[in-house]
Amino acid sequence: MSDETTPSFDALEVGQVVASRTVEVTRDTLVRYAGASGDFNPIHYNDVFAQSVGLPGVIAHGMLTMGLAASVVEEWAGAGNVADFQARFTRPVPVPNPRAAILQITATVGALDHELRSARIDVTVECEGQKVLGKAQAVVPC
Amino acid sequence: MAVNPEAVGRTYGPFETYEVTRVKIREFADAVDARSGAHFYPEVARAEGYTDVVAPTTFAVVIAQQAEFHVVTDPEVGVDFSKVVHADERFTHHRPLVAGDVVTTTVTIESITQRAGISMVTTRAEIVDGDNAPVSTVVSTLAVREDA
Numbered sequence: 001m002s003d004e005t006t007p008s009f010d011a012l013e014v015g016q017v018v019a020s021r022t023v024e025v026t027r028d029t030l031v032r033y034a035g036a037s038g039d040f041n042p043i044h045y046n047d048v049f050a051q052s053v054g055l056p057g058v059i060a061h062g063m064l065t066m067g068l069a070a071s072v073v074e075e076w077a078g079a080g081n082v083a084d085f086q087a088r089f090t091r092p093v094p095v096p097n098p099r100a101a102i103l104q105i106t107a108t109v110g111a112l113d114h115e116l117r118s119a120r121i122d123v124t125v126e127c128e129g130q131k132v133l134g135k136a137q138a139v140v141p142c
Numbered sequence: 143m144a145v146n147p148e149a150v151g152r153t154y155g156p157f158e159t160y161e162v163t164r165v166k167i168r169e170f171a172d173a174v175d176a177r178s179g180a181h182f183y184p185e186v187a188r189a190e191g192y193t194d195v196v197a198p199t200t201f202a203v204v205i206a207q208q209a210e211f212h213v214v215t216d217p218e219v220g221v222d223f224s225k226v227v228h229a230d231e232r233f234t235h236h237r238p239l240v241a242g243d244v245v246t247t248t249v250t251i252e253s254i255t256q257r258a259g260i261s262m263v264t265t266r267a268e269i270v271d272g273d274n275a276p277v278s279t280v281v282s283t284l285a286v287r288e289d290a
Contacts, residue, residue, distance in 0.1 A: 023175060036166075036173035037204055053224055062228040063203050067174030070199035079180035079187070080196035080238030086281075088230040135230075138199075 006078050009117045009142035012109050018121065019076040019107040023068050024100035025060055025093065033064040047097070055092065060101065062089035069123045069136055072105045077140040083118070088134035093127050103127055110137065117142055144288050145261035147254045149219040154212040156246040156270075160205050164241040167195050174198055187240070197239035203231070206267040206280035209249040213265055214284070219251070221263065225287040229262060236276040245269050245277055252281070261286040 007018070030044050039061055042049040047057045066087045074082050095101045103125055110122035123136040164184070171181035176198040179186035187195045214221040239245070249267040256262075267280040 021175075029173075033173040036170045037207070039207060063200060063231065064174065066231060067170075067176075067198065067200040067203075071171075071174050071176040074199050075177050079176075079178035079190065079198075080192060080240075082199040082235070084232070084234045085199050086230065086232035089228050 006081060007076065007119070007140065007142050009112070009119065012112060012119055012142065014109050014112060016109045017106060018109060019072050021072045021105045023103045023105060025064070025068075025095055025103060026100045027058065027095060027097050030058065030060060030064065030095060033061055033067070037061070037063060039063065056094050058095050058097070060093040060095050065089070065093055065103065065125055065132060066136070068103060069105050069107075069125050069133065070138070073107050073121050073123060073138045073140070076107065077121075077138070081140060082138050083141055084139035085137070087123075087136040089132075090134040091127075091130060091132045093132050101127055103132075107138075144220055145254055145256070145263060145286050146218060146220045147256060147261075149216070149251050150254050151251060152213075152216075152219070153248060153250045154216075155209055155248040157209055157212070159244050159246050160208070162197060162239050162241055162243040162245065164195050166204070167197050167201065167241055170201050170204065171198050174200065184241075192238065192240050194241040197241075199235075200231075200233060201239060202233055202235070202269060202278040202280050205245060205247055205269055206249070206278075206282065209247040209267050210265050210282060213249060213251060213263070219263075221284070221286055225289065226284050229283040229285040231283075232281040234279040234281075236278065239269075239277060243277065244272050256288070259288050261288055
């Protein structure tokens with residue numbers, strides 16, 4: 001919100017990578033997100049249940065993946081400075097046990113609105129080389 | 143059970159108020175690896191111009207999903223929750239949520255489209271503050287498999 005934390009619009013260029021992060025998602029991560037969000041769908045913690053509905057096993061909450069992606073943008077944009085964020089959940093993220101699913105999150109300037117002085121930030125989230133979100137776009141006033 | 147396309151336009155709520163707290167914001171920020179100090183420390187948030195700690199971008203899902211629950215459990219809508227996957231989500235923030243906000247939510251079924259054995263149910267949750275001023279709009283689409 002303050003000038004100190006808001007990115008400078010004039011310094012941005014389309015195609016510029018503004019932030020990236022590699023995140024390990026484990027079963028612990030899923031339990032923590034379930035508690036924090038109130039989303040206790042058993043496909044996110046119970047392999048037997050997940051397999052009974054046709055999944056390979058436990059998968060991450062789509063909203064966890066989206067939330068992790070948002071955090072990468074928000075750390076750059078400044079807390080509370082992501083005005084809009086959307087995503088499609090195009091591919092499930094299986095989370096093995098033990099070990100982790102590794103998410104590679106990259107935020108790139110997709111477009112600049114010179115009139116509104118806002119940036120569209122396109123976010124990719126890849127797991128094992130495949131994109132798991134579609135049209136993940138944030139709007140950041142600068 | 144099949145999704146009833148005539149449920150489009152139904153509105154639910156407003157439901158009981160939701161009070162945004164520092165503890166919940168911190169817990170959610172930890173869960174989504176949000177690292178800005180303004181999610182955790184009131185003095186950092188105040189230095190950035192907020193009245194208290196600020197919620198991460200997707201925190202509003204906590205509030206919206208409570209309201210959406212009324213849609214997916216309405217027998218006249220006909221969603222079989224064991225056949226649901228989340229298709230998409232969008233947050234439009236009219237202002238950031240901060241600790242101390244007391245908000246209410248109204249949710250509307252915006253569209254239902256059916257093809258190839260899948261029903262796409264799109265809801266729009268409008269979160270407003272105590273002065274009835276808009277805070278966040280959360281649009282969510284569930285894909286429901288309609289097995290024979």
